Amino acid sequence: MRIEKNYSLKNYNTFNVEARAEVVAFIESVADVFEAKKQFHNLNKHFVLGGGSNTLFKDNFEGLIFKNEMKGIKITDSNQDYAWIECSGGEEWQHLVDFTISNNLAGIENLSLIPGTVGASPIQNIGAYGTELKDCLDFTDAVDITTGEYRRFSNKDCQFGYRDSVFKHELKDKYFITGVTVKLSKNKKYNTEYADIKRKLQELEVTELSGKLMSDIVSEIRRTKFPDPSVLGNCGSFFKNSIIDVAFFNKLKLSFPDIPGYSDCDGLVKIPTGWLIEKAGWKGRRSGDAGVYEKHALILVNYGTATGKEIYCLSENIVHDVEDKFGIHLEKEANIV
Ligand SMILES: Cc1cc2nc3c(=O)[nH]c(=O)nc-3n(C[C@H](O)[C@H](O)[C@H](O)COP(=O)(O)OP(=O)(O)OC[C@H]3O[C@@H](n4cnc5c(N)ncnc54)[C@H](O)[C@@H]3O)c2cc1C
Secondary structure, three states: OEEEEEEEOHHHOOOOOOOEEEEEEEEOOHHHHHHHHHHOOOOOOEEEEOOOOOEEOOOOEEEEEEEEOOOOEEEEEEOOOEEEEEEEOOOEHHHHHHHHHHOOOEOOHHHOOOOOEOOOOOOOOOEEOOEEHHHOEEEEEEEEOOOOOEEEEEOOOOOOEOOEOHHHOOOOOOEEEEEEEEEEEOOOOOOOOOHHHHHHHHHHOOOOOOHHHHHHHHHHHHHHHOOOOOOOEEEEEOEOOEEEEHHHHHHHHHHOOOOOOEEOOOOEEEEOHHHHHHHOOOOOOEEOOEEEOOOOOOEEEEOOOOOHHHHHHHHHHHHHHHHHHHOOOOOEOOEEO
16 A cells, blocks of 8 residues: 655645645555554544545645545446446546446436546435436445444435435544445436436437437536636535525515526425526636636636635635525535545
């Protein structure tokens, strides 16, 4: 296992901010997790890092970082309708998507081009274009970082919600996810409900769908929406969309008649947070090299030399102004470390 001390994380987070870690252990096996923990038991905190595409390092990290490098993808079971794919947590998410497409399995093609690792995918129940990980995850394998105990979490155990799971709450930082198993369809069932996808299929006059075509369409749409982190540092949506109750939504509508809202479950309404941020006057604004993306207000960007602290301060100013104007407290999707 490779160990680095006082190590720069600039190339390990898609915001491309500079932050140094006291120790980084590059984990290639479960045994490495225990070994690193034993060797650096005196350090008082730890963090599991995948691709750093949903993480903002606000400061240097005084502690132990487990950088997940566990690799491997295989089909473990199959019947007439489904196949089960087991994938190690250090694999890039896109490798898993490509593997399933080349094996003619359907279910995660709408999650094409989401950056990051497979091990991080259950943490916020990654989702895009009407599909979420929870729709096909069978189980998540993990080890308790402190006790070394292995645990298999069923889909239900993960308590998935909108960009949410048990791993963001009572089990936060407790487990190292070693891998996931997804159950995918052999029956070429694709989710084409999302408006952008429908439009594209019509435009292309598609008569026969394939996983590869769906993945190509999703990738093309995404390239027009998200800035490429290798060009402009970012972590995708910095905030979650806002969910409020219908009574509050109707009250807001009196003051802001054009406020968009989509019915969620149980009398709740989902409001696009990008709209709130834009109306609070933040779209395209920048403070030094930390800014709000000009094409999409949900995305914060690093124009070059912004520090994690500067991006964090910008996010707090946005939270403050949106709360002031609409009475809605924004929840961050990004993990602040
Ligand atoms: C351009 C862009 C577009 C994006 N689009 C989307 C999108 O459409 N949908 C979406 O859901 N997300 C999106 N994201 C966010 C991000 O890609 C996902 O959240 C992804 O799953 C993060 O993976 P990662 O390996 O980079 O996680 P990291 O940033 O490394 O870690 C994220 C969190 O997961 C924890 N973690 C990571 N690996 C493990 C592990 N093995 N065990 C335990 N905990 C772990 C970390 O401790 C941290 O809390 C986007 C990001 C970017 C930059």
